[in-house]
Amino acid sequence: MQTKIDALMSAGWTALIALGIRVLEALALWIVGRWLISFAISLIGRGMARQKIDPTLIRYIQNAVAAILNIVLVVAILGFFGVQTTSLAALIAAAGVAIGLAWSGLLSNFAAGVFLVILQPMKVGDFVTAGGIMGTVHEIGLFVTSIDALDNVRHIVGNSKILGDVIQNYSTNAHRRVDLTAQLAHGVDVHAAMALLKTALPGIPNVLPTPAPDVEILSFNLAGPVLAVRPYCNNKDYWQVYFDTNKLIKDSFTTAGFEVPEQHYMVRTAAVGATAAHSA
Numbered sequence: 001m002q003t004k005i006d007a008l009m010s011a012g013w014t015a016l017i018a019l020g021i022r023v024l025e026a027l028a029l030w031i032v033g034r035w036l037i038s039f040a041i042s043l044i045g046r047g048m049a050r051q052k053i054d055p056t057l058i059r060y061i062q063n064a065v066a067a068i069l070n071i072v073l074v075v076a077i078l079g080f081f082g083v084q085t086t087s088l089a090a091l092i093a094a095a096g097v098a099i100g101l102a103w104s105g106l107l108s109n110f111a112a113g114v115f116l117v118i119l120q121p122m123k124v125g126d127f128v129t130a131g132g133i134m135g136t137v138h139e140i141g142l143f144v145t146s147i148d149a150l151d152n153v154r155h156i157v158g159n160s161k162i163l164g165d166v167i168q169n170y171s172t173n174a175h176r177r178v179d180l181t182a183q184l185a186h187g188v189d190v191h192a193a194m195a196l197l198k199t200a201l202p203g204i205p206n207v208l209p210t211p212a213p214d215v216e217i218l219s220f221n222l223a224g225p226v227l228a229v230r231p232y233c234n235n236k237d238y239w240q241v242y243f244d245t246n247k248l249i250k251d252s253f254t255t256a257g258f259e260v261p262e263q264h265y266m267v268r269t270a271a272v273g274a275t276a277a278h279s280a
Contacts, residue, residue, distance in 0.1 A: 026077050033073040041066050060114055060142065109143040112159035116140055121167045127235055129168040131157035175208055175232045178242050181218060182227040182249045185261040190217060190225050196252050197229060204244045206237035223261035 041062045048058045117140060122128045126137050128147070135149035145162055147155045170176055184193055194215045201213040211232050218228035229249060233241040 029077055030073070033076070037066060037069045037073065040069065060117060063142070106143055108160040109158045112163040113140065113142050113145075115163055116145070116159055122169050122171075126169055126171040128170065129166075131155075131162040131165055133157060170235050170238075174234070175211075176235050176238055178231050178233060178238065178245060180229045180242070180245055180249070182229050182253070183221075183261045184224045184227065185259045186224040186264065188224065188258045190227075192256075193253070193258065194227060196256060197227070197249065200248055200252055201229070201231050201245070204231065204241060204248060206233050206241055207231045208233055222263040222265070 044065060045058055045062055048061065049055075116122070122130065122137055122140075124137050124139060127135070128137055130137075130145070130147065133147045133149055133155045135147040135155065138146040138148050138154065140159075144156050144158055147157060149155055182193070182197065184190060194217075197215045198213065201207060201215070202209060207213060208231075213232065214228065214230040216228050217225055219226045229245060231241055231245055
């Protein structure tokens with residue numbers, strides 16, 4: 001009896017030692033594998049940086065490659081322990097489908113983020129209107145984009161909303177037009193007013209000489225002619241030129257003594273006798 005017990009204990013210790021060795025080997029495989037993955041990710045990052053690829057795209061690719069390599073490492077370690085990896089691969093695929101259905105919105109944001117980085121309709125620092133928000137792009141992330149609006153409030157917008165809508169990038173072109181109007185009274189000489197503004201507009205700081213500012217008759221209303229006043233400037237100077245142009249219009253017209261625009265109505269009334277005769 002004692003001999004059988006000793007034999008079982010000996011077999012148990014042998015199996016336990018073998019299992020411990022396997023665990024240590026698996027741990028060593030995990031450590032080496034993780035080091036190799038980190039080295040590969042770093043190598044990819046440096047190589048893409050030398051090619052001057054967008055940093056956001058580099059992070060996308062590094063994260064995707066890291067996820068794939070980590071899955072491969074886990075499957076390899078399980079195979080090392082004798083686990084049937086074929087069944088595991090099928091399970092992972094099924095789980096991936098389930099997660100994909102549950103996270104369809106997040107995945108669409110992720111896919112849109114990849115296209116935003118690749119197509120580059122905008123980049124960090126650009127002044128844009130995207131996803132219904134006007135402001136400066138702070139960050140283009142994996143799933144969302146951060147935009148600092150004009151009131152300095154940060155908006156977090158899903159990438160799919162941005163890519164599925166119109167993107168207006170005000171920073172792409174070298175200059176931008178400032179669209180303003182100037183209301184004149186009926187009695188004001190419209191040509192004198194236009195000449196006055198055309199002469200004064202180039203004196204506003206940061207107004208570009210080329211293209212030259214536009215001052216033309218835009219429309220007419222009950223108060224009189226309406227002038228289109230359109231100087232050009234760099235995007236960073238837009239609001240300064242916008243406000244300074246409004247001041248210039250007011251100061252120039254006041255100094256010139258132009259009358260204040262007023263809406264004019266003409267009311268016609270019929271004579272009482274004529275009205276009574278008509279009613280009869």
